Amino acid sequence: MTEAVTRRTPGTPCWVSLMVHDLAATQEFYGALFGWEFRPGPTQLGPYVRALLDGKEVAGIGELPPERHLPIAWTTYLATDDADSTAETIRSCGGTVAVGPLQAGDAGRLAIGSDPGGAVFGIWQAGSHVGTMVAGAPGTPVWNELVTPETMTVGKFYEALFGYESEAVVSADFDYLTLHLQGRPVASVHGVGRALPRNRGAHWMTYFEVADADEAARRVTELGGQVLQPPREGASGRLALVADPEGAVFTVVRTGPS
Structure with missing residues (x-):
């Protein structure tokens, strides 16, 4: 939409x-x-x-x-x-x-x-x-996620900054917060522990909507970029982690009908 x-x-x-x-x-x-x-x-x-x-x-x-x-x-x-x-x-x-x-x-x-x-x-x-x-059309940013070692400390920082209400996924092996404003989810914080890429450190990830994640990943390669994680099914839809020719990393996602 x-x-x-x-x-x-x-x-x-x-x-x-x-x-x-x-x-x-x-x-x-x-x-x-x-x-x-x-x-x-x-x-x-x-x-x-x-x-x-x-x-x-x-x-x-x-x-x-x-x-x-x-x-x-x-x-x-x-x-x-x-x-x-x-x-x-x-x-x-x-x-x-x-x-x-x-x-x-x-x-x-x-x-x-x-x-x-x-x-x-x-x-x-x-x-x-x-x-x-x-918002919502292919080619637009549809989500922003903070990728960081753990959510607790940094989650408190953002809550103090903007008054987010945070909703945690309680799981032994998944450290994840969704940040809400006025009852609406606006961003997320994903604690990945030692899986954080050493060459990048903690970072905000932009998700761009595409009509077809597989086709978008192919186009990235054709245009001189890289596919870092091939298309897969995720919680938000079919997505792939890619980088442009200068190395800027972003996610392409097909979120499906809303």
Whole structure:
């Protein structure tokens, strides 16, 4: 189901963005994979485009300065009504703020920080830009999950930050929290223990809806990316873990009829 999207409750994932070394090649990859078109966005952090589906904004991609050698990764942004206040809370609860808060023109105000486990995330105080403008259609981010060693400590951090109600899966071998706002699930925290990839550490994972997970995985390979975990059936539908040509990891998922 496709829905129009409006301003979000604080704590709701509202945007995803990616910083890469080759903006043109990255646009080509995601344009071919998801049918995205692009238009220029705010350039406070350098060259930057917004990805569009049917003219509606779904994600952002920026270009790193040549001398910056940062990990290439999709960043999940959580909505806030006050980026400065949320940044202070991040610090006081044991996280760090690496960028901002800074103004992105009239679009909004942002900061990028990390939780006590080291997972990077953004916060977004909407101005004229409220975030991803369409939900549910192929090519849109449909879920965000924090992959981390264990859920208890970091879960408390996010609960303190945004007042999430968390619902745990109680199981001897499965450490999983669903984060709710106003009774609605908005994100999840998956404790994977020693299964956490050493080269990546704790991280937020973006799930993008696709019409066919197997076909999307094939296209990723054809377009110069990698399939890290082949398509399989999961709790949310058929999904595959993939990486783009610069190594940014994401999940493609066919969630099925809603």
